[in-house]
Amino acid sequence: MAAAAGLVGAAAGCDEEPTVAPAAPGAPPLIPTDWASVRGQFAVNADLAHLSAFVFATHPASVRAAIDRHRAGLDADPIGYLHENEARLDQAVASAAANYLSVQSDRVAFTDSTTMGLGLLYSGLRLARGDEVLTTEHDFYATHETLRLRAERDGVAVKRVRLYADAATASVDEIVGNLSRAVGPRTRVVAITWVHSSTGVRLPVRAIADALRGRDVLLCVDGVHGFGAVDAGPDDLGCDFLVSGCHKWLLGPRGTGLISGTTEAWARFTPIIPAFDGRSIGAWLGFDSGPTPPGPAATPGGYHSFEHRWALAEAFDFHKAIGRDRVATRTTELATALKDGLAGIAGLTLVTPKSPELSAGVVCCTVPNVAVDEAVSRLRGLKVVASSTPYRPSYLRFGTTIVNSEADVEAALKATRTLA
Ligand SMILES: Cc1ncc(COP(=O)(O)O)c(C=O)c1O
Known part of the structure; x- marks a missing residue:
């Protein structure tokens, strides 16, 4: 199988941090043990805190490069590229x-x-x-x-x-x-x-x-x-x-x-x-x-x-290069920090269980006196991307992915405080 270009060495079990070649032209090298390097693989708008990347994905550089490569091959010779590569x-x-x-x-x-x-x-x-x-x-x-x-x-x-x-x-x-x-x-x-x-x-x-x-x-x-x-x-x-x-x-x-x-x-x-x-x-x-x-x-x-x-x-x-377990731990750590912060905002009620055993990366809450869609739009105005749950009742929702940093969580908390 064609390994993802630039992904060398799984994180688990590596004593030394692997330094690797860029995953795609223009993308920084991926160091799977370094969350800043992992975040650097995504082309998200850095002005925003993307607490909704889990709703619809942004792709890391290796995925973008693979899509571009296959698209170019299909554009050049659709049937030829398909027949030559499909089975493999x-x-x-x-x-x-x-x-x-x-x-x-x-x-x-x-x-x-x-x-x-x-x-x-x-x-x-x-x-x-x-x-x-x-x-x-x-x-x-x-x-x-x-x-x-x-x-x-x-x-x-x-x-x-x-x-x-x-x-x-x-x-x-x-x-x-x-x-x-x-x-x-x-x-x-x-x-x-x-x-x-x-x-x-x-x-x-x-x-x-x-x-x-x-x-x-x-x-x-x-x-x-x-x-x-x-x-x-x-x-x-x-x-x-x-x-x-x-x-x-x-x-x-x-x-x-x-x-x-x-x-x-x-x-x-x-x-x-x-x-x-x-x-x-x-x-x-x-x-x-x-x-x-x-x-x-x-x-x-x-x-x-x-x-x-x-x-x-x-x-x-x-994900394998980073480690399924490390992705999960990171998701939980960021979600826990977000939940702890939200729980400390007066008037706001956390809907998601605090226990990591009964939660993952989705974090929902209610904000008094502000309609959920209004809250989402005010947060976007403050450069925080949240979402509303498409259910009744609807809640304000965040999600902490590996695209996020501690600074994103802080930005989300700071912005949410202005709603309460
Ligand atoms: C629990 C759940 N299942 C399925 C979906 C739909 O996912 P997809 O867009 O992959 O069909 C969503 C939200 O979009 C969801 O929240």
Whole structure:
């Protein structure tokens, strides 16, 4: 696999700080152990404190360079570049994703977004009329809407449960207890979200998986706000399917995502969109080249924005060079500093739990007497990029990524103080 240009030596286990060549023309060298160097890989407007890079990614230099390289090749000779490189680059992406997730590469399907992954998954799971999907009140529109459409299409029952009364004081026992009690005899799928973009609560997915063990239920997780922010893969979580976009915390190419499933879970899924895998097309042409493995079979075919899909390899390499664990620790450290500061602002209420066990990088709060959208726009006026949660109730939301510094957190706190 083509390693990300300029990424030399993983951070973990290096005694000496590696000095490396520039990752892309004009970008500073990446020293994975140095957060200023990591931040220097991004082309964000330095006048702003970007506390919303997790909503829609900005790309590090190695990803930008890969996109440019593939785009130039495709522009020069679309079919030639595609035929010459497709098999190799698809495999490179699958290997890099599998390596990051610690799963088998042919158990990963590639999509354009979390929403596409959720839509494919919840449409393709084989369920009988009357089988129940249990989801929660805390999931995003993409999960709720795809399940509503599924119910409308073939009579699958969808039930929602509330997992915690108050996000800030939620506990593992409360969450696991409420979910377990809601699982009924017809429940075949539990559809949850790893980190709630509505509140910042990180679900104890492993404890939920343990509580469901022995029941005939697939645990499916919208992982987008944990993926690239928390140091865990599908095996650590114990889930059957993990669905994520790669253009949020992973800071990967915009318009990319994936579905990772276990072998047993994929056996309960029928693809929705024809794959362009050579084995699938070969079977159609009458050749016997063996079955298409579940990940490639579930990857929607058709031509794609390949320059973005293929640059995913560099996004995974970038995180690997820094270390998935170090990215997670950094995200938590910055989020904790932000939460501590926000909690000290009179009148403001922190919605996200303070405990790192039940939170990740999403930080939500309420500000009295200021509408949330008004708060977001006043913060932007003060050069702080925050967002409003697209839920009811809506909260003011920040997120601490590796694009951020301690100074960004300070800037966010200073600006937020002017709202209270
Ligand atoms: C929990 C959650 N899932 C999914 C999405 C949608 O992600 P994507 O743009 O990758 O479809 C969002 C927000 O955009 C979200 O907050």
